[in-house]
Amino acid sequence: MQALWLENNQISLREVSRPVKPGEALIKIRKAGICSTDLELVRGYYPYTGILGHEFVGEVVESPDTTWVGARVVGEINAVCGACEACLNGRPTHCENRTVLGISNRDGVFAEYTTLPLANLHRVPDSVSDEMAVFTEPLAAALEIQEQIQIKSTDRVLVVGAGRLGQLIAQTLALTGCNLSVVARHTFPKKLLTARGIRITSEEEIKPHQWDIVVEVTGSPDGFNLARKAIRPRGTLVLKSTYKGEMTVDFSSIVVDEINILGSRCGPFEPALQLLEKREVDPTVLIADEFKLGDVLKAFEKAAQPGVLKVLVENK
């Protein structure tokens, strides 16, 4: 089958054998999405060799439990052992022995087929199109913030960054009724936010220490410094991005201001699917372009362009 192979910071379209994993479902990919983490992996953020990609919607074509065959599914990206301390204590996404779809020791979804354990799969409601369903994984990641901290309707919440994940975070946070603003630079992301009635603000307008919760989605030192400036004493600063290398932080000011810095990663799929089914979010507005799997290298070129939000890869 065709697959996008990453090795030594080089991606290439290769012919590889169809995956075989006893006990797992074989899934024919319908659509896959390019995420910032994919672009960072290509840049060498983390040493990974294998088929790239972790955002997908597909169809089960083989399964140990045949009731799954033919089901249209999305899949959680962490395949877990179920036996380690993290798994036994309700933190399976932190499984010590996990493999991660297209990220760590597990071939991903920019391919004709992939495999996943049945426990990772979620059936997609009929009313949720492929274009919507392919956003389940990043939408779940956005919802993870609300799994971790309580967002009150009186909270002043600032999202720093209005890219792929920033848009989904903004859409989900807006549902809480909190006092939300988003720092956006580019015209198109601004337009998307305005269309949903989400307030946008510029870096220059941010007054120091005025925000109860700040979500940093840029992954850059500039973004972090702005978030640090914006957060009020005893506020929560959520780190929701891929950070390149080490950051320098003034810990004394973190202590003096009693700031809460909170890392945030993968989130719950079912609530994400429900939001899509109820049309309470609309991630499809992010779609900038769609390429066939044979043109996946072009898709990556496009996704790396500034201001481009979601690029999809179709397997038909």
Added chain:
Amino acid sequence: MQALWLENNQISLREVSRPVKPGEALIKIRKAGICSTDLELVRGYYPYTGILGHEFVGEVVESPDTTWVGARVVGEINAVCGACEACLNGRPTHCENRTVLGISNRDGVFAEYTTLPLANLHRVPDSVSDEMAVFTEPLAAALEIQEQIQIKSTDRVLVVGAGRLGQLIAQTLALTGCNLSVVARHTFPKKLLTARGIRITSEEEIKPHQWDIVVEVTGSPDGFNLARKAIRPRGTLVLKSTYKGEMTVDFSSIVVDEINILGSRCGPFEPALQLLEKREVDPTVLIADEFKLGDVLKAFEKAAQPGVLKVLVENK
């Protein structure tokens, strides 16, 4: 009066005029304690010019409300405006216009007298000696951790550092019944912990990612790195120290492991006084030496020696 003056990283014993602050209580210092923050201020951690010192027990000698005159008191160190956003939202220790006793724009307590607003004062119960009461401020700082996060009896809690504040943190955390261990290096701090039935551990014994909550009290990069290694995914890493300069942190690992980094500073005085009154903690075991105010420079020399815990300064 005699006072310990800090200016340009130099401390000197000076004759200064007795403080006069209309509306505030005039307090005759009985005992004051030397804290790591004092030593850091002398090393230039923060630019402060004035009388040093913020841990004290004293006697009110003048007061706008005469019912306070003659009262033996301890005092909260943040003098606040009562009108800013932080004050109006229940975060007075983060008052935007605060002055801080012996730390920021307010003369401190290594002197014969100091002044504080009446709102900062707490009467010391008769059964609490001066030697105990002088620890109220750092004991309150230790209790701040429990104001910020819930410590469950099933939590595995590691305290990194067994110095002045580390000892008080260990004593207060032990009261929660949690599964507590303390990383200690020196013989005497170890002995104090063992005497209270608190488990000690060495750096080498710390297995990675096994602790639900880690309290970092060393203020050093080594201490932080050990704390970071020890904390489990989704655990809380409390920063409870004065940090010199900037620290470098691998933010990607904080995101991947969804770590919660929490700064922690000043805490509640009343619970601290209650613990002292009920003899549920015993800070007096930390006292290494006591000097008269005239010998305060010798007291600072002693306090800076490795392994020395609390040095008191007496004003009689």
